[in-house]
Amino acid sequence: MSKPVVAIVGRPNVGKSTIFNRVVGERISIVEDIPGVTRDRIYSSAEWLTHEFNIIDTGGIDLSDEPFLEQIRQQAEIAMDEADVIIFLVNGRDGVTVQDEQVAKILYRAKKPVVLAVNKIDNPEMRHMLYDFYTLGMGEPYPISGSHGLGLGDLLDEVAKNFPKQDEEEYPDDTIKFSLIGRPNVGKSSLVNSFLGEERVIVSDVAGTTRDAVDTQYEYNDQPYVIIDTAGMRKKGKVYETTEKYSVLRALRAIERSNVVLVVLNGEEGIQEQDKKIAGYAHEAGKGVIIVVNKWDAVEKDEKTMNVMTQTIREHFQFLDYAPIMFVSALSGKRVHQVLGIINSVNENHMRRIQSSVLNEVIEDAVARNPAPSEKGKRLRVYYATQVAVQPPTFVVFVNEPDLMHFSYERFLQNRLRESFDFEGTPLHLITRART
Secondary structure, three states: OOOOEEEEEOOOOOOHHHHHHHHHOOOOOOOOOOOOOOOOOEEEEEEEOOEEEEEEEOOOOOOOOOOOHHHHHHHHHHHHHHOOEEEEEEEOOOOOOHHHHHHHHHHHHHOOOEEEEEEOOOOHHHHHHHHHHHHHOOOOOEEOEOOOOEOHHHHHHHHHHOOOOOOOOOOOOOOEEEEEEOOOOOOHHHHHHHHHOOOOOOOOOOOOOOOOOEEEEEEEOOEEEEEEEOOOOOOOOOOOHHHHOOOHHHHHHHHHOOOEEEEEEEOOOOOOHHHHHHHHHHHHOOOEEEEEEEOHHHOOOOOOHHHHHHHHHHHHOHHHOOOOEEEOOOOOOOOHHHHHHHHHHHHHHHOOOOOHHHHHHHHHHHHHHOOOOEEOOEEOOEEEEEEEEOOOOEEEEEEOOHHHOOHHHHHHHHHHHHHHOOOOOOOOEEEEEEOO
């Protein structure tokens, strides 16, 4: 199931990025007191009580002819198109402006649930400022203060009430769901057709043909699959997004629903910066990952070409050092069905559970061979570990003081787990806690 999507929309400089950062809990959006500083949609995951959702920070909607503002307006409109719930943010100190009224007219057309939030209401004495905003026709205005974090709980309670009900996907339990992500025109749709052996997905040389995620049920060697093809993730500024209605968020939704993600590269073009950003989404989501180099038939090769490309991929995708690499040709079908075998293996590793006694033997041996270095006269003591989750495999390591766990030693423990158990294709999560 994909998470609900919340978009924060409003004219420039009303505090959208500040509210976004408050909800997410990190300083992701740049916050600067200059109108229009947020020029692109920014995505992140967030939680409120029992609800998980994706949230979008948008550039402010402005209908004037200032530089970037037409693009910002387009960005915000597409964010509204993707959102399940919209937070309409206004500045309480400014009162209702003409721009606020223009934004409200755009939101009427969106036909989505809208929650009106009045920012910069920093104390109860300022609540009288709310009354003017009833004229926008957006229902009850919720007073909040982004700078002080006031009122966000009530706002998010109301937002969560408007989340759509999540229907369970009706696929057999043993179904493996995998998605294909990558830049436009790397051959994702052609790969789907090669898997299926028939023209089930339209293939075109025009970049960006696939507009949205498409589910295809498929069975091979008695194993059921659902193939999720996605619109190519295009670098910002390359296309008019209102024309293609393209969005990274749709690919993120496909990743969320997947057990395994195929990061598709174009063997002819080599690695581009956008490839690394795209792959990062799958890694951060904790999914099983396979790197697939497509169009390998079109590359001029000698006996060293594949090894050189493998080394180049490892250098550029160091955060995916656990991901297997496959070289295929969707056009000729070469090695395409071998990918299915790797998908099965990665899915199994992604769900692997290690018995506690065996796990602790490995951890104890690792610590005995390489004790943690001391820091300021204190040394990390690792007592024991237990696995608490799969998809991805997640381990809690109990220690004397969690602050003493350096990332390099955590990496060392992860490497020992990989040496001892088959975790190819899946990230590992280690959580450090104090023993009580």
